[in-house]
Amino acid sequence: MSERSLEALIEALRRLPGVGVKSAQRMAFHLLQHDRDGAQRLAHALTQAVQGVHHCQRCHTFTEAPVCGLCEDPGRDTRQLLVVETPADQAAMERTGSYRGLYFVLMGRLSPLDGVGLDDIGVHPLLERATDGVVEEVILATGFSAEGEATAHVLSQALKVRGLTVTRLARGVPAGSELEYVDLSTIAHALSDRR
């Protein structure tokens, strides 16, 4: 346990989000004892990703090309721009198969308490992207947490000033759920936004 390489590995694993000392130890022992091949593969994948993956010049998501495949797709509607917090949210939206426009990936949401401000989540690139003269509607699909809502509010104001149509994903009762188990705030929103 007083081995430098092993300690350096545990220390490096601790920097992963959600990994404490015990988990990092368990991961290091597991890799060295049972999965040295996996450790080498992870080292290689990390190096490749750090060298190769950058932000798409247009939508800001992670990509290995200057512009990502989705932004280059001629079949997408260039007049719609949907704003999400993370590439994972973008992937979820794509899996629905119900959106044919383009995206902008913020890489986070406003969180003043954690020191995450407008510049950190790429608001200026978004404003530039949205005012290219082609985009007509910006759909805000940030989360419905307090921070996601605040982010949507700030973006909405900045985008409306620039003459864009700004919409927000509908709030309402989730598919497949029974009213009695849905929280009251959701029911209230679903009622006021009824159609």
Add this chain to the structure above:
Amino acid sequence: MSERSLEALIEALRRLPGVGVKSAQRMAFHLLQHDRDGAQRLAHALTQAVQGVHHCQRCHTFTEAPVCGLCEDPGRDTRQLLVVETPADQAAMERTGSYRGLYFVLMGRLSPLDGVGLDDIGVHPLLERATDGVVEEVILATGFSAEGEATAHVLSQALKVRGLTVTRLARGVPAGSELEYVDLSTIAHALSDRR
């Protein structure tokens, strides 16, 4: 999200124990967005550890030298050999400062349901190590789980046949605990092992 390097990284992170798809995604995004330096450091640490860390020839723990520092320490009592499941257990025992003998690290415990047998946890190297003519007492400090107890039982029989004194860590009431909150099996053991 349809990027090869990024997918390879998520896939490699998923092989870590306790990491599912969502955690792996979060880790990959975090590293690429906020901690590229950490990603590079982790890649380096993995490579160094895989290349440099091996099992100690005497106690089987992880070490970068052929024999670990603890086994080489002339101040330790060579007549006592304490058997633990993992290097983390060894570290915990060392922190108590109350043991001056040597160790043997099993790297696991018997778990027939998971296909972990005698050879997988290094029982043969232990038997060889314990019968060097110097070791007199083997202290079994495997865990007090069902699997740890089974491991201790099997080891105890194999070691006694070879003429060694075999002891087991005492079971009893943990320091600082109130009897009323201690489980019944522990109290029963503490009673029968009273001194």
